[in-house]
Amino acid sequence: MLLLSGILAGVPVGASLAAAPVTSTGKPVALEGELDVLVEDYADGRSVTRHFLKTTHGRVELKFGRKPTTLLSGTRVRVRGQLAGGTLALDDGSSANVEVVQAALPYTMGEQRTAVILVNFQDDTSQPVTSSAAHSLVFTTVSNFYQEASFQQTWLAGQTFGWYTIPVSKSVCDTGAIYTEADKAVAASGADLSGYGRKIYMFPRNACGWTGLANVGGSVTRAWINGSFTLQAVGHELGHNQGLSHAHSRDCGSVTLGGTCTVSDYGDVADIMGAVRVGHFSPFQKELMGWLNDGVSPPIHTASTSGRYSIEPYSSSSVGPKAIKIPRGTDTSGRTLWYYVEYRQPIGADASMGTVGNLTKGVLVRLATEGDRYSSDLLDTTPASYSGSTGDFQDGALATGQSYNDAGAGVTITLASADTTGATVDVTFSGSTPPPTCTRAAPTVSISGSTAAVAAGSTVSYTVSLSNKDSSACAATTFNLAKSIPGGWTGTLAAGTLSLSPGASGSTTLSVTSPSTATAAGYGIGVGSSSAVGNAHTANASAIYTVASSGTLSETVGTNKTSYLRAETVSMSALVKNNDVPVNGASVKFTVTLPSGSTTVISATSGSDGYARGTYKTGKGKGAIGSYTLRADATSGSSTATASTGFSVQ
Structure with missing residues (x-):
């Protein structure tokens, strides 16, 4: 295996990401760098997800046989494959050849520091929206949507810059040039963008075929808005920045769920991560972000036995149970397969659904696979009653008195009653015995090491330990570890991931070196954990690195x-x-x-x-x-x- 260095040239980000000419090494290579996952959203219902690796020598696109569903932007990885023409084809085409060195921690809670940057082009200086209107769209309309959807736990705050005319033509799709020149223009105006984790670039429609482009996940993200200045467009791209994929529908013809089905990428008619209307994120997505079933967030019922479960209107501000999770088996990797059941009412951001089919007259049923961000599929529980690509899902809710039966999983879901105060759902398992239920829990993380003061410039090693607290029915989990050290310091985790079964513990070493110029004081260092299942596996620990005074x-x-x-x-x-x-x-x-x-x-x-x-x-x-x-x-x-x-x- 050849370690590649010095042969990659930088290329712009986005639909214009034609890789710079790179001479093939003719041998397998190994690369390490930061992952950049980008989703291109097209108005015609298409989307393209692309993976890039940013290395110290440039940027290369990764080609998978099957794209991974758990990796986020900002993750540091090692990859192996064949390099040719500016792309790296991974060995055997699978994500098994991607080794996580350091994961990107979730950034889905609290204030989201956001910069909105308005630019136009050297051959199109139009300003299709005013600066004040763009500011109101992002920091009032979109922020209010996120605050409502997160139960007041997440919101946007920041500033709008521009308009600026940048030396880029609208006749080319060069998003790398757009953000580079836009950032330069802001800096030239005397403003500082270093305090903003999220940047949104808005511009008149140009040669890029998509209406929006965004990083998937990460604490430092970009989103590009191509002439579509709406809550649907901006809220959708920020959803990608939060780590979300699209909200799909699964159409199985004359049955709700069968062997021959068509999955529509944007087909969920009740979710902003679809393309039909603005609606709350699904329960599966909110659980990934920590907005449901985590800490002070409203709970989700887990149907561990046959019984009757009551849920509140999904978009109401109350904090009672908002959804039901029903196990329906496991996949070949041991991940739990779920049904998610929710009850929409025409409240807040869901107000527009009150006149659409039966979406607010019954419960919505979705499929999802634990930890797979791409797996949220809306089902049609009244199949073949409408025509059209999304029309049949307009009345896809399970109505009062109706039942949906999954004989293969031994699960029956019945809506017993529903009114403005909530819905009551009966869940029945064949033989009254449901599949084993996996209950996820935050792991225990600790850091231990010397507490003695050391001279500036010294390296101190700490032992990082993690214990998996999931229930025994859960499959083994790969926990991602990320370090937190003061700016200007260096730190290395001997292992960026720990794969542990429920109840098992593991450890690795964190080595931290202070600058030789560090002043005498105690400095906080830390380690955080995450995993593909979402915020349920977020935990952290800290320790103090003490620099001795420069006395005798x-x-x-x-x-x-x-x-x-x-x-x-x-x-x-x-x-x-x-x-x-x-x-x-x-x-x-x-x-x-x-x-x-x-x-x-x-x-x-x-x-x-x-x-x-x-x-x-x-x-x-x-x-x-x-x-x-x-x-x-x-x-x-x-x-x-x-x-x-x-x-x-x-």
Whole structure:
């Protein structure tokens, strides 16, 4: 396997992502870098998902036989495959050849610092929306939608910049040039974009065929809005930034779920991540983001037994149960397959659904696979009653008194009653025994290591431990680890992931090095966990790295005895302190001077107790008899200290 370096040229981001000419190495290669996942949304109902790897030498597109469903932008990965023409075809085409080095942690809660940047082109200086209207769209309309959908847990805050005319033609689709020149224009105006994790670029319609483009996930994201200045367009692309895929529909003809079905990429008629109307994100998606079934978020019933379950109107601001999860088996990888059941009412962002078919007169039923962001499929529980690509789903809700039966999974769902206050759903498992239910829980994460003060520039190693707290019915989970260290410091996780079965524990090492210029203080470091199943596996731990003050370095040295016999071993120790605080990681050189005048040097490093230790074995001959001198020279950062003692050999 050849490690590739120095041959990739940078290319722009987006639909114009034609890779720069790259000479094939003719051999398998391994690359490491940051993943950039992008979704292109087209007005004709098409979408394209593309994966790019940003390396220190440029950018290359990754080609999969089957695209992965769990990787997000910002994830650091190693990949293996065949490089040719600016693309890397992964070995055997699968995501198994993608090794996560460090995951991107979720960024779905709280204030989302957002910059809206309005640009037009050297050959089209039109301004199809005013700056104030764009600002109101994003920071009032879209922000209010997110605040409502997240139960007041997520909102947008920031500033709108522009209009700016950039030196780019509208006749080409070069989104890399758009964001580069837009950022330059903002900087030239005297503004600083460094405090914004999310950037939205809006521009008059240009040669790009899509209406929107966005990163999927990550804490630093971009979204491009191509002439479509609406809640549907902006809210949809920001959904991708939050880590969401599209909301699909699954049409199985004359049956709700069968062997021959057509999945429509944008077909969910009640979800903004579809393309039909603005509606709340599905329960599966909200659970991924931590907006349902996590912490203070409203709960989701998990149907672990046959029984009657009550749920509130989905878009109401109340905090009772908002949906029901019903297990329907597992896939070949051991992931739980679910039905999600919810009850829409014409409230808030869902108001427009009150006049559409029966969407607010029954419960909606969706499929989803645990951890698979691409798996949300709306079902039609009254199949073949409408015509048209999305029309049949307009009355797809399960009506009062009706039942949906999945004989293969042994599950029957019946809507017992529904009114403005909520819905009551009966769930029945064949033989009253449901499939084993997997209950996810936040893992336990801890960091342990030396608490002694160290000199600036020292490397300190910490042990990071994680315990899987999922129930025994869950499949093994690959937990992603991400470090948090002060700016300008370096840190390395020996392993970026830990794969653990429920109840199992694992550990890795985090090595942290402070700059040699760091001032004396205690600095927080941390590690966070995540996984493909969403916020349920978000946890973190922290520790304090203490930089010793640059006071006087002191040292004492001694031996375990003052007199030895020939061929006996001398145990030496040196205690290194800084302002009377033990120094961890100091370099110590022991110099033993023999009676003959010759010297022997032994090197050691001080531990968390400040002691450096070494041994010296005396000679067997008569020449070994006499007095010896032992000197210890200690170095910590730019400080040094010396101490001496002596011993004799008889």
